[in-house]
Amino acid sequence: MEHNVKLTSAEMAVLWTSYMNDSLSMCVFSQFLQHVDDDDIRPVVEHALSLCQRHIQSYRQLLTKENFPIPVGFTDEDVNLGAPRLYSDAFYLKYIDGMAMVGMTSASAALAGATRDDVREMYTSLLMESVALHNTAIPILLDKGIYVRAPIISTPSQVDFVKKQNFLTGFFGERRPLNAIEITNLNINIFRNCLGEALLLGFAQTAQSKKVRQYMERGKDISAKHIKVFSDILSHDDLPPAVSWATDVSNSTTHTFSDKLMMFHVAALTGAGVGNYGIAIGTSPRRDLGAAFLRLQGEVMLYGEDGAEIAIENGWLEQPPMADDRTELARHK
CATH class of the missing domain: 1.20.1260.10 (Ferritin, core subunit, four-helix bundle)
Known part of the structure; x- marks a missing residue:
């Protein structure tokens, strides 16, 4: 039996948000691409841009199938490709890595809240792409000496348990x-x-x-x-x-x-x-x-x-999908 299952509010939320974010990223990465000089970083910027373009097409197809209005998001009007360089190549790479980490978090949350097969498949793919982008950026950041590792601390010599309440304190006395x-x-x-x-x-x-x-x-x-x-x-x-x-x-x-x-x-x-x-x-x-x-x-x-x-x-805040206002509907019946 075939069921015509509507998008849930959780699925609408992540699709709308993803469309907005990827349309924004397309503008940002397009601007980066006008100025990137480093031969190692340029392919990463190109790949990040191509991912966003592919994602936008996927969102459009799914939303169109559901008769869901396509968000305005961000377009060529929101970026000046002729503007001079605003950030360094090193920033481009660090920014992309940062956005890949945000993508991993948001795709995981979207996947956890999705029910329909097509939406889950989409965000499974998006999660893997974010992971791959992060794994691509890290070695280049390390090779160029611009990745700051987390602080190094000593390896514990044994397993231990907290024995005193002052483990929680920090306002007064010795921390x-x-x-x-x-x-x-x-x-x-x-x-x-x-x-x-x-x-x-x-x-x-x-x-x-x-x-x-x-x-x-x-x-x-x-x-x-x-x-x-x-x-x-x-x-x-x-x-x-x-x-x-x-x-x-x-x-x-x-x-x-x-x-x-x-x-x-x-x-x-x-x-x-x-x-x-x-x-x-x-x-x-x-x-x-x-x-x-x-x-x-x-x-x-x-x-x-x-x-x-x-x-x-300024009329810039595009409204996400909303629940029906039952009071307003009843008032205008």
């Missing part, structure tokens, strides 16, 4: 050393903020609207502040602090990406940042770390809310 999970949380969030700081620096230089430019500058400052907070915690345990990516940004002030695209990109990264901080809160036993992540998470959430207001004011 215990960071554990490997806490170091990982700090390191991941330093990486994300280094990416954000450099990206926002370029966005601030090239934004057309004064309000958008100020918003990008504020976001850059927030990222720099968070990098310092996390780096200081690592430094207290004699672990290496972060290295800024600001030198990967050129001095170009030419309009490169539309303000609409930049605001959406920052919103997406802000949402991912809130999620990353949430994971850190839940997996960092030392109370001072959880409190620090919680405080900084609130700052990021407020920043994201202010960005949404700017996008709404």
